[in-house]
Amino acid sequence: MGRTPCCDKNGLKKGPWTSEEDHVLISYIQLHGPGNWRSLPKNAGLQRCGKSCRLRWTNYLRPDIKRGRFSFDEEETIIQLHSVLGNKWSAIAARLPGRTDNEIKNYWNTHIRKRLLRNGIDPVTHAPRLDLLDLSSILTSALCNPSTLLNLSTLVGSTQALLNPDILRLATTLSSLKQENSDMFLQQLQENQLLNSLLQIQDVPALSSLPSQFQNLVQQVPVCTTTTTSAGPFINQTEQIMQENVKGFSSNPTCTFSCQNSQENFVPSSLNESLVSLPNFYCNSTTTTDPKVPEPGEYSGFQSANNGYQNFSIDSVMSTPLMSQDPLNSSSTYVNSSSTEDERECYSSLLKFEIPESLDIDDFL
DNA sequence: AAACGCCGCAACCGCCGAGGT
DNA sequence: AACCTCGGCGGTTGCGGCGTT
Numbered sequence: 001m002g003r004t005p006c007c008d009k010n011g012l013k014k015g016p017w018t019s020e021e022d023h024v025l026i027s028y029i030q031l032h033g034p035g036n037w038r039s040l041p042k043n044a045g046l047q048r049c050g051k052s053c054r055l056r057w058t059n060y061l062r063p064d065i066k067r068g069r070f071s072f073d074e075e076e077t078i079i080q081l082h083s084v085l086g087n088k089w090s091a092i093a094a095r096l097p098g099r100t101d102n103e104i105k106n107y108w109n110t111h112i113r114k115r116l117l118r119n120g121i122d123p124v125t126h127a128p129r130l131d132l133l134d135l136s137s138i139l140t141s142a143l144c145n146p147s148t149l150l151n152l153s154t155l156v157g158s159t160q161a162l163l164n165p166d167i168l169r170l171a172t173t174l175s176s177l178k179q180e181n182s183d184m185f186l187q188q189l190q191e192n193q194l195l196n197s198l199l200q201i202q203d204v205p206a207l208s209s210l211p212s213q214f215q216n217l218v219q220q221v222p223v224c225t226t227t228t229t230s231a232g233p234f235i236n237q238t239e240q241i242m243q244e245n246v247k248g249f250s251s252n253p254t255c256t257f258s259c260q261n262s263q264e265n266f267v268p269s270s271l272n273e274s275l276v277s278l279p280n281f282y283c284n285s286t287t288t289t290d291p292k293v294p295e296p297g298e299y300s301g302f303q304s305a306n307n308g309y310q311n312f313s314i315d316s317v318m319s320t321p322l323m324s325q326d327p328l329n330s331s332s333t334y335v336n337s338s339s340t341e342d343e344r345e346c347y348s349s350l351l352k353f354e355i356p357e358s359l360d361i362d363d364f365l
Numbered sequence: 366a367a368a369c370g371c372c373g374c375a376a377c378c379g380c381c382g383a384g385g386t
Numbered sequence: 387a388a389c390c391t392c393g394g395c396g397g398t399t400g401c402g403g404c405g406t407t
Binding site for chain 3: 015016036037038050051054058087088089090101102105109
């Protein structure tokens with residue numbers, strides 16, 4: 001059977017449209033309407049196939065097309081709709097006035113998809129994936145520093161445990177604390193009444209679900225939301241270290257920590273929340289008035305698309321294929337002159353995955 | 366200044382479903 | 387029922403711009 005091509009390609013022009021061709025096409029459609037695309041180029045005097053005319057019109061010349069960069073709201077909408085509709089670009093475009101499916105598809109492939117990948121989010125399933133995170137720092141640490149306590153065999157053998165961000169978060173936080181003066185830290189705990197909060201966590205169901213060695217360790221870890229802006233350099237240093245070590249363990253590209261933009265929270269909220277309520281990877285833990293950092297709540301799309309995904313589990317990770325359909329073949333950055341997008345890039349950089357050199361995973365497994 | 370590589374985007378390609386004959 | 391046309395869709399390509407070396 002075989003269907004005939006949409007048009008006779010012989011003698012028909014291909015490639016970029018000239019302004020003259022655009023003008024001819026626009027003039028014709030303004031007079032006659034789109035009508036029959038097959039016959040349109042002949043009637044209009046264009047050496048193009050009907051399909052090419054239709055694409056040029058629908059994707060570029062249509063008067064109601066909105067050109068220019070995507071707004072943050074538009075991007076949010078795209079992500080949200082994609083999480084529900086998948087690669088149904090036309091359906092997504094139908095909900096974004098002025099945007100074409102082709103434009104949205106291009107924007108997804110060149111910007112959003114890559115950013116999700118770098119943030120450890122599978123752009124197909126919108127689920128977090130450890131294997132999509134930036135693990136280069138792990139390898140660098142393991143390969144370039146002979147004194148590191150982290151060895152690759154342990155790392156590989158501990159994959160299952162590593163997939164649990166709670167354990168990761170806990171482990172690295174504890175490790176960072178071990179690097180500091182623990183006595184000094186405990187003093188700060190007492191001064192700030194952190195121990196009271198600490199004791200409370202023993203009643204938290206989430207804690208009881210942790211391995212016993214974690215429970216013991218947790219009892220040595222500050223878990224509070226105490227305001228400690230007056231705590232001095234130690235606090236700042238610890239905060240910095242904890243940020244360095246804890247950042248990135250949430251797979252949520254939008255998840256940040258309360259301490260990131262607030263002077264009020266001493267302990268990263270991720271640690272706090274991990275023990276109070278195991279993290280949802282589309283968390284809304286931060287309310288910030290800093291316009292430079294998007295509020296996590298702005299990513300309601302993530303959250304709404306994953307209702308019920310409150311408790312991160314290994315199963316949730318394993319539910320996605322280990323080998324992505326989307327190869328990690330892009331090293332591109334989120335390049336755009338928009339300051340807003342630069343800020344987003346900065347924001348996403350919070351999610352870099354790092355493990356301190358002194359981390360001995362065996363201690364926590 | 367030239368060469369090179371990367372990236373974004375417009376355009377193309379192939380397939381599909383709906384509808385007509 | 388079989389075939390054909392058409393519009394639409396998603397995936398892919400390739401060109402031009404831009405930055406880097």
